[in-house]
Amino acid sequence: MSSVMQTNPLTPDDSFRVGSRSFSSRLLVGTGKYKDMDETRRAVEASGAEIITVAIRRTNIGQNPGEANLLDTLPPNQYTYLPNTAGCYNADDAVRTCRLARELLDGHNLVKLEVLGDEKTLFPDVIQTIAAAETLIKDGFEVMVYTNDDPIIAKRFEDMGCVAVMPLAGPIGSGLGIRNPYNILTIVENANVPILVDAGVGTASDAAIAMELGCDGVLMNTAIAGAQNPVLMASAMKKAIEAGREAFKAGRIPRKRFASASSPIDGTFF
Amino acid sequence: MYNRPLETKTLRYMHILVNGEAREVADSYTAAQLIDDMNLAGKRIAMEVNMEIVPRSSFAEHTFNEGDKVEIVMAIGGG
Numbered sequence A: 001m002s003s004v005m006q007t008n009p010l011t012p013d014d015s016f017r018v019g020s021r022s023f024s025s026r027l028l029v030g031t032g033k034y035k036d037m038d039e040t041r042r043a044v045e046a047s048g049a050e051i052i053t054v055a056i057r058r059t060n061i062g063q064n065p066g067e068a069n070l071l072d073t074l075p076p077n078q079y080t081y082l083p084n085t086a087g088c089y090n091a092d093d094a095v096r097t098c099r100l101a102r103e104l105l106d107g108h109n110l111v112k113l114e115v116l117g118d119e120k121t122l123f124p125d126v127i128q129t130i131a132a133a134e135t136l137i138k139d140g141f142e143v144m145v146y147t148n149d150d151p152i153i154a155k156r157f158e159d160m161g162c163v164a165v166m167p168l169a170g171p172i173g174s175g176l177g178i179r180n181p182y183n184i185l186t187i188v189e190n191a192n193v194p195i196l197v198d199a200g201v202g203t204a205s206d207a208a209i210a211m212e213l214g215c216d217g218v219l220m221n222t223a224i225a226g227a228q229n230p231v232l233m234a235s236a237m238k239k240a241i242e243a244g245r246e247a248f249k250a251g252r253i254p255r256k257r258f259a260s261a262s263s264p265i266d267g268t269f270f
Numbered sequence B: 001m002y003n004r005p006l007e008t009k010t011l012r013y014m015h016i017l018v019n020g021e022a023r024e025v026a027d028s029y030t031a032a033q034l035i036d037d038m039n040l041a042g043k044r045i046a047m048e049v050n051m052e053i054v055p056r057s058s059f060a061e062h063t064f065n066e067g068d069k070v071e072i073v074m075a076i077g078g079g
Helices: A037-047 A091-104 A126-138 A151-160 A181-190 A204-212 A230-250 B031-037
Strands: A016-018 A021-023 A027-030 A051-058 A080-083 A110-113 A142-147 A164-167 A196-198 A217-220 B013-018 B021-026 B046-049 B052-054 B069-077
Touching (some): A027 A037, A051 A091, A080 A110, A091 A110, A091 A126, A091 B069, A110 A126, A126 A142, A142 A151, A151 A164, A164 A181, A217 A230, B031 B046, B031 B069
Parallel strands (some): A027 A051, A051 A080, A110 A142, A142 A164, A196 A217, B013 B069
Antiparallel strands (some): A016 A021, A051 B069, B046 B069
């Protein structure tokens, strides 16, 4: 749960800062595609995530008045809500969505901006995303932006004042993993704001690789919600993120083409 | 002295579009009444009219105009 900040004794002061906020978990999870609210809650709890993404949609007109809603299940005082602009294909709709979200959440200004270009790929429309980010930043939002794994564009978003840049690892919901680790690495190396892989993760090793590349965090939804056992996958992802982070901090050995014996060569008796 | 018609305040009606559905409402109808009629009182929602946010604090006074496009939204599960 978010209220208890857990610190790793091996990596003290390794908190994750986004804009004006600080977190201990580096796994951000979406809340879509679950079977029901109970499964959503159990998976989010198992993930250890402190930041959860939500979508903004029309209220259902006069139906299911007794159905549990997300805000009751995952109260906004226990989690940091990250409203997204999923489904927006132009800057204006994305800006409207963020303003509605801010009103809905009593002035909460942290948003995940995504402006999509195409239904088949769900790749970002970077030009529209830049336009929306400019408006939102001027309007006082802290913008975490979904974008391509393009180092030049990532830097541009940072320079504009986005509080985090979130390149895709692969297409949203694809589970293809990190298609271009060198681009992610370049983005990370160039950055002065948090870089999070957002989209494309399929299983725990993908999340660990993102963290080993030096990403500050990973945002995922389908990889957990679509697993055969979402709660167990959420737990696996939590561990993968932690393992990948520790491995990154530890500093891996360089790759070599040939072997290097682990046992001493001296003192053999044969 | 009785030939003057009773003075009744004539209720005027207009049409607004709420989340894509047409509604006929009195011209004195407020945003707060709309929220009540949609069983959303006390729920965490946000409203925009013609793409402009109407703050919750002004629901009690906010009335509509013919043809207003009203969107009332909530947070749901999403990635």
